[in-house]
Amino acid sequence: MKKVRGVSEEKAVGSWGSRLDTLVENKLTLSHDSAELHFFETLQQAQRIELRFDAPVLTSMLSGRKVMHLGQTTPFDYRPGESLLMPAGRLMSIDFPDATLDDPTRCLALTIADEFIQQTVDELNEQFPRTEATDQWQLGTDDYLLQNDPEVSSLVDKLMRLFRENTPFRLFFIQNTLKELIVRLSQKQVRTGLLAQTRQSLTTHRLAYVVAYIRENLTRNLTIEELSEKACLSKSHFFRQFKNETGISPAQFILTERIRRAKAILSNPRKSITDACYESGFNSLTHFSNAFRSIERMCPRQFKRQLFGVN
Numbered sequence: 001m002k003k004v005r006g007v008s009e010e011k012a013v014g015s016w017g018s019r020l021d022t023l024v025e026n027k028l029t030l031s032h033d034s035a036e037l038h039f040f041e042t043l044q045q046a047q048r049i050e051l052r053f054d055a056p057v058l059t060s061m062l063s064g065r066k067v068m069h070l071g072q073t074t075p076f077d078y079r080p081g082e083s084l085l086m087p088a089g090r091l092m093s094i095d096f097p098d099a100t101l102d103d104p105t106r107c108l109a110l111t112i113a114d115e116f117i118q119q120t121v122d123e124l125n126e127q128f129p130r131t132e133a134t135d136q137w138q139l140g141t142d143d144y145l146l147q148n149d150p151e152v153s154s155l156v157d158k159l160m161r162l163f164r165e166n167t168p169f170r171l172f173f174i175q176n177t178l179k180e181l182i183v184r185l186s187q188k189q190v191r192t193g194l195l196a197q198t199r200q201s202l203t204t205h206r207l208a209y210v211v212a213y214i215r216e217n218l219t220r221n222l223t224i225e226e227l228s229e230k231a232c233l234s235k236s237h238f239f240r241q242f243k244n245e246t247g248i249s250p251a252q253f254i255l256t257e258r259i260r261r262a263k264a265i266l267s268n269p270r271k272s273i274t275d276a277c278y279e280s281g282f283n284s285l286t287h288f289s290n291a292f293r294s295i296e297r298m299c300p301r302q303f304k305r306q307l308f309g310v311n
Contacts, residue, residue: 014041015106024096025049030163032174034116037163038109042099051092055111056141058185059084060148060156064105067095070143083152085144085185088114110159112178120182131207131233131241139186146188151247155181187247194246206231207245210238211253218258218281224250258282259295266304273300 014020016039018028024046028039036055048069066078070092078084086092099105117139124137148156155177162174194211210231214222227250228238243249248256262280265271274285277300282288292300 015039015104016041023101025051032163032178033171034113034175035178036111037159038111039106040109041104041106042096043101043104044096044099046096046099049094049096051094052089053086053109053111055088055113056117056139057086057088057090057109057111058156058181059086059107059109062106062108064096064103065098066105066107067097069093069095073143076145081148081153083146083148083156085139085141085146087141087143090143108156108160110156112182116178117182120179121186124183124186128244130245131231132205135205137186139182140189144189146185146192149188151184152181152188155184184247187245191246191248191253206233207242210242210250214250214254215257218254218261219279220281222250222254254281255291256295259292262288262292262300263296263303266300267307269308273304276300 014026014028016028018026018039020026020043023043026041026043030037030039042049042064060083061078061080063080067075068078068084069075070086070090075095096105121137121139128137130137146152158177159174159181162170162177165173167173194205194208210227213227213230224235224239227242228235231238233241239250242253246253258280262276262282265276265279266273271279273288277285277288280288282291289299292298292303296303298306
C-alpha cells in the first residue's frame, strides 16, 4: 500500500475503504451503465482545487465545509444537507478551510448521462403532463443549489448503498432509483419556480395562482375544495396535479409555508414565539412547536436561540 506522507499506517485507508493516495480530494469511483458515483475525501486545508465532470452532476456534502467558486457568482459556503446540480463541463474551484486528518471534509458526486436524464423526462411528460399545456417537465442543471428534503436525502443514501451492493438486481435497482431522483429533483424545481415566479404567472398558471392565494391567506383554514375552485379544477384533479408537480400535497405545502413565515417572524428580535405561532396561522403553541420541529429538526425556541443567543 502506498503511504501518504505524514499519515500513519492505520489512516492510510480512506473512509470508504479505498487507498488513501492523496490528502486532497482522495477519490473512490463506482460505475453504472448510466451513472457514476464518486466519493471525495479531503484531510487537510487546501485552496482553489479545480474539478469538473463530463456529464451533468449532482454533488452532496456529507461532512465538513467547502467554499465554492463557480464562475462569476459570489463564493459561498457549501455544507452538509445541501446539494448542487451542475451541467457537464462546469468548472468548480473549491476551498477546504476546515479539513483535517481527524475531521475530513467529505462529499459525493453523482454524474448521470444526458441521454438517461432526457429519457426519464420524456417519460414523465408523456405519462404525467403538467397542468398547463405550455409547461414541460425538465431537469435544470445550471448551478442549482438546493436544501435536501427527506425524499432527496433518502434517495442519495439509497444510491450510496446500491452502488456498493453485490446483488444480481443491482443495475435494475440503481436505474429505478436514478429515475426517481430525477423526478424528485424536477418536482422540487417546479415548486421552487412556483414560489419564485408566482406574481409573474398569476394570470397564466393555475397552480401559481393557488400558491399566491395560499400565501395571502395562511392564517385561514384553507380547504381542498376552496383551493380547487380557485384553480378551476375538480377536487381530485387539483389534488393530483398539485402533488404531481410539486412533490408534496396541498396540506404539506401550506404547512411548509406557515413554518417559512414563522421563521421570518422569529428572525425579528421584537417578536416572540407566541407571535410567530398565531401570525403564521397556527392556533395552538403545542401544534406549532411540533410542526416546526418536524420540518426544522429543532423547536422554535432553539431556532431563536441560534439566531440571537437568548434563553
